[in-house]
Amino acid sequence: MSELPADVALMWRLRDPGRRGPKPSLTVEDITRAAIEIADAEDLAAVSMARVAERLGNSTMALYRHVKSKDELLVLMSDAALERPSPLPDDVDWRTGLTLWAEGVLVAIRKHRWYSKLPISGPPAGPNNLAWFDSALGALEDTGLPEEAKVGVVMGLMTYVHGEIRLSLDLAAGFADNPNAFSRYGAVLSRVVDPRQLPALARVLDAGVFESVGNFEAESGEDFDFGLQLYLDGVAGFIDRVCQAG
CATH class of the missing domain: 1.10.10.60 (Homeodomain-like)
Incomplete structure (x- = not known):
């Protein structure tokens, strides 16, 4: 060995x-x-x-x-720093389980805001990280997915969650240093975006999407939930295809 x-x-x-x-x-x-x-x-x-x-x-x-x-x-x-996860409730479906799991990771990492700056040099191997890995895999137990597919779903979810946390913490720090850069973002873009060159972005600006940033911490949480549910929508479609093919 x-x-x-x-x-x-x-x-x-x-x-x-x-x-x-x-x-x-x-x-x-x-x-x-x-x-x-x-x-x-x-x-x-x-x-x-x-x-x-x-x-x-x-x-x-x-x-x-x-x-x-x-x-x-x-x-x-x-x-x-990534404390052991709380056990998922026994009676939840896979989607609720993975939502609780992702929210748990978010809470655990936000206790240590420096965590997002740690280098990632390999897959999870420590006892706490593997406990989180096991918890997410367990949420998929009754989906009918093969084990390899479960790993793929969880690794994709890890990529989303950690990426969003790193991005949101960096942006939150930037907002704290210079909130005007965020509040004026739409006005600044409207002066440099040419609809003939960037038509899709121009339509976003015309719709007023970037007119106000507001509470960045709150909005970053809403963005996290929105992206998480989009990812899980994709997982739901994948599970349906696998089950139908089986």
Whole structure:
């Protein structure tokens, strides 16, 4: 059997510490928790091995005995910050289950707004991320879809949810810095959009779609729900086709 990848072994606490003697006072959990606290207070850019060591009252070398690099630390943070999902109700249909799941991911990530800045280097592999993966797959249990199709549906949903969260958090930060850029968006576009060159966009402007942004946080939530239901409409059609073909 091949060895587990180093980051997977670390997230599942299966890495051999390679030393004997008294149990060390510093743990991977301590290091991860301190890093998350720094990111929550100051954003992800403030996290470093040195800052975490300082917060814990240890030397940086003491951290390296448990976590070998900042990249490993970010992997630990990406799993630990996404708290385990609540069980889906037993009596809900697949669509309600996936809606609750997506809303749960949104709530979990918005507790740590830096989460959207974490690099994504591979599929979910940590215990918390896999618990979310399992929960979404479980919502599709009674659909009649083959297992491979269930994975495809969930991976597509993950792509939508994480993409929308990253976009909405970035736009929310931009709105906080410069709300006028949003409130004047329609007026600015109306001065540069030529209907002969951009006819579809010109019709949107004529309809007044961009006249007012209003509460960006509220509108981003409405946009998230709108896009989510569009995606699930597509899943519903896919399930019908698969079931009819079967």
